[in-house]
Amino acid sequence: MSAANTFRNILRISVLWAMLPLVNTTDRIQAAAPNFVIIFCDDLGYGDLGCFGHPNIRTPNLDRMAADGQKWTSFYVAAPVCTPSRAGLLTGRLPIRNGMTSPKRVVLFPDSGGGLPAEEITIAEILKDQGYNTACIGKWHLGHLPQFLPRTQGFDSYFGIPYSNDMHANGGVPLMRNEDVIERPTDQTTVTKRYTEAAVEFLKSQDAETPFFLYLPHTMPHIPIFASNDFKGRSSRGLYGDVVQELDWSVGQILQTLRDTGFSQNTLVVFTSDNGPWLSQKLNGGSAGLLRAGKGTTFEGGMRVPTIFWWPDQIKAGSVVTEMGCTTDLMATFASLAGGSIPNDRTMDSLDLTPVLQGNGPSPRKSMFYYTRGELYAVRHENYKLHLRSREPVHYGRPPIEHDPPLLYDVEVDPGEQYDIAEKNPNVVARLKRLIEEHRSGVQPAPDQLAIPL
Ligand code: MG
Numbered sequence: 001m002s003a004a005n006t007f008r009n010i011l012r013i014s015v016l017w018a019m020l021p022l023v024n025t026t027d028r029i030q031a032a033a034p035n036f037v038i039i040f041c042d043d044l045g046y047g048d049l050g051c052f053g054h055p056n057i058r059t060p061n062l063d064r065m066a067a068d069g070q071k072w073t074s075f076y077v078a079a080p081v082c083t084p085s086r087a088g089l090l091t092g093r094l095p096i097r098n099g100m101t102s103p104k105r106v107v108l109f110p111d112s113g114g115g116l117p118a119e120e121i122t123i124a125e126i127l128k129d130q131g132y133n134t135a136c137i138g139k140w141h142l143g144h145l146p147q148f149l150p151r152t153q154g155f156d157s158y159f160g161i162p163y164s165n166d167m168h169a170n171g172g173v174p175l176m177r178n179e180d181v182i183e184r185p186t187d188q189t190t191v192t193k194r195y196t197e198a199a200v201e202f203l204k205s206q207d208a209e210t211p212f213f214l215y216l217p218h219t220m221p222h223i224p225i226f227a228s229n230d231f232k233g234r235s236s237r238g239l240y241g242d243v244v245q246e247l248d249w250s251v252g253q254i255l256q257t258l259r260d261t262g263f264s265q266n267t268l269v270v271f272t273s274d275n276g277p278w279l280s281q282k283l284n285g286g287s288a289g290l291l292r293a294g295k296g297t298t299f300e301g302g303m304r305v306p307t308i309f310w311w312p313d314q315i316k317a318g319s320v321v322t323e324m325g326c327t328t329d330l331m332a333t334f335a336s337l338a339g340g341s342i343p344n345d346r347t348m349d350s351l352d353l354t355p356v357l358q359g360n361g362p363s364p365r366k367s368m369f370y371y372t373r374g375e376l377y378a379v380r381h382e383n384y385k386l387h388l389r390s391r392e393p394v395h396y397g398r399p400p401i402e403h404d405p406p407l408l409y410d411v412e413v414d415p416g417e418q419y420d421i422a423e424k425n426p427n428v429v430a431r432l433k434r435l436i437e438e439h440r441s442g443v444q445p446a447p448d449q450l451a452i453p454l
Helices: 003-019 025-032 060-068 082-091 123-129 188-204 239-261 279-284 329-338 426-441
Strands: 035-041 070-076 133-137 157-160 175-177 180-183 212-217 267-273 307-310 319-326 367-372 375-381 384-390 401-410
Touching: 035 082, 035 239, 035 329, 060 239, 060 267, 060 307, 082 123, 082 329, 123 133, 123 212, 123 329, 133 188, 157 188, 188 212, 188 239, 239 267, 239 279, 267 329, 319 367, 375 426, 384 426, 401 426
Parallel strands: 035 212, 035 267, 070 319, 133 157, 133 212
Antiparallel strands: 070 307, 157 175, 175 180, 267 307, 367 375, 375 384, 384 401
């Protein structure tokens, strides 16, 4: 810990001691800094949860989380595939700004030599500066070489699979603790269970004096999918349903641990997914529900994800937000709640969603820029979305389809993007094109990290 951090902590603790006679313990900690947990599934689709409309995958814990918390129905990720999506969440920046999206390679692979650049500032680093304990448990996928692993980006500890669970190298998928491989190949039937146990252990090891940030990016339900014996064969949806039901159990364990330890009143938990369902995996992939397409595409099914915010007594139970939010906004939101600030020496794509969580203001997010493979594909502003180019899941390996004139959808009346209304709305098309030009003039693409060979 740096001298500045130590000093800040001493100062914080002294201030708290001075306040001790005035306020009760819960208020004192709440005023100081809330804890944060991000549960980030891999390739879970918009339509895969009971509370998002799946007819027979049973998700009672997530349904209860939504009933006790806030469900977001227009929440986005920064990209429709793993690596850039994770980079966006952790840095609060579109991946085009830090080289984490590429026209040459979709994501990082075991033979990649790049990763999230050290000079990028993550949520974990922001919170570390505020005196937080931090842990990353699960799939990293922002560089597997020692100089890119979680402990170089603000996390105190790491446990998990460093990239996708279908990426075999040197004898199978590795499981790591900090910088060491502890199992290879990883027994993936118990990976959800073991991540959950590690998360529960981390939560139980915390004390009330030091706030914490737990980042739990699950390996499942990315293919190949596995459920433990307790969950196998349980869901009428088949193995994919079993896997989602085990993830639901995991969420239940996390929330119950927060209740049991007394942290629940002071902990914001966010549940979401890194991108849409991998439709080409057929029965082993998920569902985007009524949204069009899935993973790898910039249609809504690729980038709009099932999202729940939970914070008892702070967030109104059973609230539903239909306004936009994005995983890149988590940094500004957490920084604001923790009394910190986001970097001001670089362009950020992070907006503070606190007013929406507290129910006292609209979402500051009015626009979304949809990037994949290093290129801007589409833009949404309020209810309108304009596609310059697109990919359907079946065109995964081919060049994108160029749309000239562009496609225009009203994604509020037509969330499934079925009815192109460009011809009847030339003024809207012109307005969104201007927004794109304005955005582009502010984007300086960074050196491509994904194309760097080992
Ligand atoms: Mg993914």
